Amino acid sequence: MKLLALLLAAAVLVAFVAAHEHHGEAPTCAGGGGRVLAEFRPGEVTLDGHPTDWEAVEASEFPLLPALDPDEDKAYTGGKVTVKAVHDGVNVFFMLQVDGDYAYTKGENKKCPSVALMFQVGEKATYYDMGGCKDLPDSCTSKSCRDYEVDIMHFSVGNAIPGRLYGGNHIDNAAGNGGDRFGHLVDTYAWNPHCRYLDGIGPKENNSNAQNDWHGAWWHNSLTFHSGFVDDDSPYGKQDDKGTYYFEFSRPLRTMDQFQQVLIYSLFHSFAHYYI
Numbered sequence: 001m002k003l004l005a006l007l008l009a010a011a012v013l014v015a016f017v018a019a020h021e022h023h024g025e026a027p028t029c030a031g032g033g034g035r036v037l038a039e040f041r042p043g044e045v046t047l048d049g050h051p052t053d054w055e056a057v058e059a060s061e062f063p064l065l066p067a068l069d070p071d072e073d074k075a076y077t078g079g080k081v082t083v084k085a086v087h088d089g090v091n092v093f094f095m096l097q098v099d100g101d102y103a104y105t106k107g108e109n110k111k112c113p114s115v116a117l118m119f120q121v122g123e124k125a126t127y128y129d130m131g132g133c134k135d136l137p138d139s140c141t142s143k144s145c146r147d148y149e150v151d152i153m154h155f156s157v158g159n160a161i162p163g164r165l166y167g168g169n170h171i172d173n174a175a176g177n178g179g180d181r182f183g184h185l186v187d188t189y190a191w192n193p194h195c196r197y198l199d200g201i202g203p204k205e206n207n208s209n210a211q212n213d214w215h216g217a218w219w220h221n222s223l224t225f226h227s228g229f230v231d232d233d234s235p236y237g238k239q240d241d242k243g244t245y246y247f248e249f250s251r252p253l254r255t256m257d258q259f260q261q262v263l264i265y266s267l268f269h270s271f272a273h274y275y276i
Helices: 170-174
Strands: 005-007 011-015 030-033 037-040 060-062 081-087 091-099 114-120 150-156 185-192 195-198 215-220 244-252 269-272
Touching: 114 244, 150 215, 150 244
Parallel strands: 011 269, 037 081
Antiparallel strands: 005 037, 011 114, 030 269, 060 081, 081 091, 091 244, 114 150, 150 185, 185 195, 215 244
């Protein structure tokens, strides 16, 4: 069957290190409901973090609201997150765009932006609280938190060179988990914020069939060198330069993990959080 368009269900999580709102409070989640259409556009997207391939793709925008108090009057004033999606019948591709001052400190993820995509797996799972299971870290299991599972891709860019591809690789996949020792674009699952694990690793289990199904890259439009950064170029740009972050990702429509998620004909919801 040839799929012409998909409606995708996920949560978008965006983390900033230099937000000015809600200083001193806990990390926050933001969001609003909506639908994102993924058109059938085979061969159009190259995963390099650059937005040029996406100019003809329809965009959806969502506000960034505090996690514990998601009132519209407390939205992140730096702007909304823009989400685009396409697919080629085998993989689905995402472009996330959000305004933010440039920040990068090599090897320190807490001093760099990060982004995540979260998909509902369990029927009772909620986007807030990463699934919403009430168990504590020492008691959550696949049995006690059944139906609260969410699947999460998390990308912290502190060890990732702009424009380079990260995520699934032969070394970490051979170990049977969703890790990424090179750029920390990892494939995880959770039942709540305290019970979050790499695919294939959990409280009492290791699924040897698990692997990292994601690939992705990042960019900031204040960066002017386009012929390919190397590690010695860090921090790649000027700290605090105004501009826009771009995060580009792909994953198969069908995965090999234990939940066998299929990203087809689902409702898309967007949420985001940023660290102070």
